[in-house]
Amino acid sequence: NAGVMQNPRHLVRRRGQEARLRCSPMKGHSHVYWYRQLPEEGLKFMVYLQKENIIDESGMPKERFSAEFPKEGPSILRIQQVVRGDSAAYFCASSPGEGQPQHFGDGTRLSIL
Amino acid sequence: GEDVEQSLFLSVREGDSSVINCTYTDSSSTYLYWYKQEPGAGLQLLTYIFSNMDMKQDQRLTVLLNKKDKHLSLRIADTQTGDSAIYFCAESPLTSNTGKLIFGQGTTLQVKP
DSSP: OOOOOEEOSSSEEEETTTEEEEEEEEEEEOEEEEEEEEETTEEEEEEEEETTEEETTTSSOOOSSEOOOOOOSEEEEOOSOGGGHHHHEEEEEEEETSOOEEEEOOOEEEEEE | OOEEEEEEEEEEEESOOOOEEEEEEOOSSEEEEEEEOOOTOEEEEEEEEEEEOOOEEETEEEEEEETTTTEEEEEEOOOGGGEEEEEEEEEEOOGSHHHHOOEOOEEEEEOOO
């Protein structure tokens, strides 16, 4: 399967723990976007990365959230000290170039107890 | 400003045509997209249209773009029960410089047998 791969599909954390969400882009894609979908809402942009660089993090909360896309390996979205309001579906998308159509993974559903 | 609006719900009978409408605000958008989301799944790129076009047809799907009114529509011919899903309209504003997508809230399409 050459699509965007996200894992885990479901993640349960207790308040105060850390959540790590992984995304492997489609083969040949070097641009990664992360979006968050709250229940009954559309997707909201969080961050845009290219290999080893954060290009646009204007949608990312200033505290507790970070993202990386290392030279080797998947992109990681990290949420520290999770709170109930972080419960959502987190989607990763990749594209072959900036402004090109984005293809999405199946998402990670994060639940905070 | 960046805002995308969609009606929330549409119900049609199997075999009828469905028309899902969307309005957007950023006239600089280069591409406009339609994504389909089935329950518990990610977003599937259905089709997209470049802003210098006013129509695009792809099998049962027809996209119409009215740039003057900033109105986008997706017509599904011969709607099937398998078309039941949430449909998201998204724009990619040139002003963002990064290709991030701005999504509408999604239109739930219900297809009755």
